[in-house]
Amino acid sequence: MDYLSKKYLRPRKIPSSACSGCGLGMNHKAVIQAVYELGLEVDDIVWGTSIGCAGRQTFGTWKGDGFAGTHGRVYAIARGLRLALPPEKKIILTVGDGDAFGIGLLHLIHAARSNADLTIIVNDNLGYMSTGGQYGWTTPHGTKSDSSPYGMYEHNMVSDGMDVLGVLKNAGATFLARHVSMDGPRAVESIKKGIANRGLSLIHIVYPCPTNVGSRELGTRDAVTIYNWIKNQAAPIGQERSDTLWATGVYHDASNSRPEFSESIHQHVGRIRRQRLYENKI
Numbered sequence: 001m002d003y004l005s006k007k008y009l010r011p012r013k014i015p016s017s018a019c020s021g022c023g024l025g026m027n028h029k030a031v032i033q034a035v036y037e038l039g040l041e042v043d044d045i046v047w048g049t050s051i052g053c054a055g056r057q058t059f060g061t062w063k064g065d066g067f068a069g070t071h072g073r074v075y076a077i078a079r080g081l082r083l084a085l086p087p088e089k090k091i092i093l094t095v096g097d098g099d100a101f102g103i104g105l106l107h108l109i110h111a112a113r114s115n116a117d118l119t120i121i122v123n124d125n126l127g128y129m130s131t132g133g134q135y136g137w138t139t140p141h142g143t144k145s146d147s148s149p150y151g152m153y154e155h156n157m158v159s160d161g162m163d164v165l166g167v168l169k170n171a172g173a174t175f176l177a178r179h180v181s182m183d184g185p186r187a188v189e190s191i192k193k194g195i196a197n198r199g200l201s202l203i204h205i206v207y208p209c210p211t212n213v214g215s216r217e218l219g220t221r222d223a224v225t226i227y228n229w230i231k232n233q234a235a236p237i238g239q240e241r242s243d244t245l246w247a248t249g250v251y252h253d254a255s256n257s258r259p260e261f262s263e264s265i266h267q268h269v270g271r272i273r274r275q276r277l278y279e280n281k282i
């Protein structure tokens, strides 16, 4: 167990129950590294999740306070918590692509609209992998899965001209980035910016699932094969090629440019209270 694991994670949950070769550990490590580099302690953060591989292997290891919502509903719960907690307490959510971009999308849009101070890490394994490997909202076109044995035939929400990050930007999110697990320090820097933003931040990180994506699409559970498959289809923003699926880096940074959700509500309620007090005096 390394220094960061000892400092932030529960020893009895390490190693996590992720399959051998799963890329989730790299994403989790990037978040923990960002937390450490920002000088945050265990008590400074409340960690939440919903359901599936992405949450189970990350949130479940966190040593501090945490909570789990039902599928797609964690954003609504987190907004409530945001109102109850002091502003300096950070709320980090680790969720999956199905949770954030599928069943939870409307809740996520509301969280973006209100610019709630949450940092959301979307760990994207390109489909529904904890249920056995069905295609989802971000499965690349042509990719084989249990429910698309002849190749994914629907458009996805990242690379087919309808980027979900664009939807969230238009809804009011103030920090958005995209990475793959192999981005290392670049991903850590984006996560740090996301945590530092007093508003809605989302960092989308594509990671390798050797068990389902590897075996169905590539015919092997060999970790190196799927790591290369993802890495070779990613490129930094501005250096994309014709076959790039994931342009990586900061997509939108309007940090601290809009009023934050809980701050706005507390100010609004304060104004109403003062008004009522004034009216009662008259």
Ligand code: SF4
Pocket: 017, 018, 019, 020, 021, 022, 023, 024, 053, 125, 129, 130, 208, 209, 210, 211, 212
């Ligand atoms: S099913 Fe895939 S995403 Fe889930 S833990 Fe296993 S390798 Fe990771």
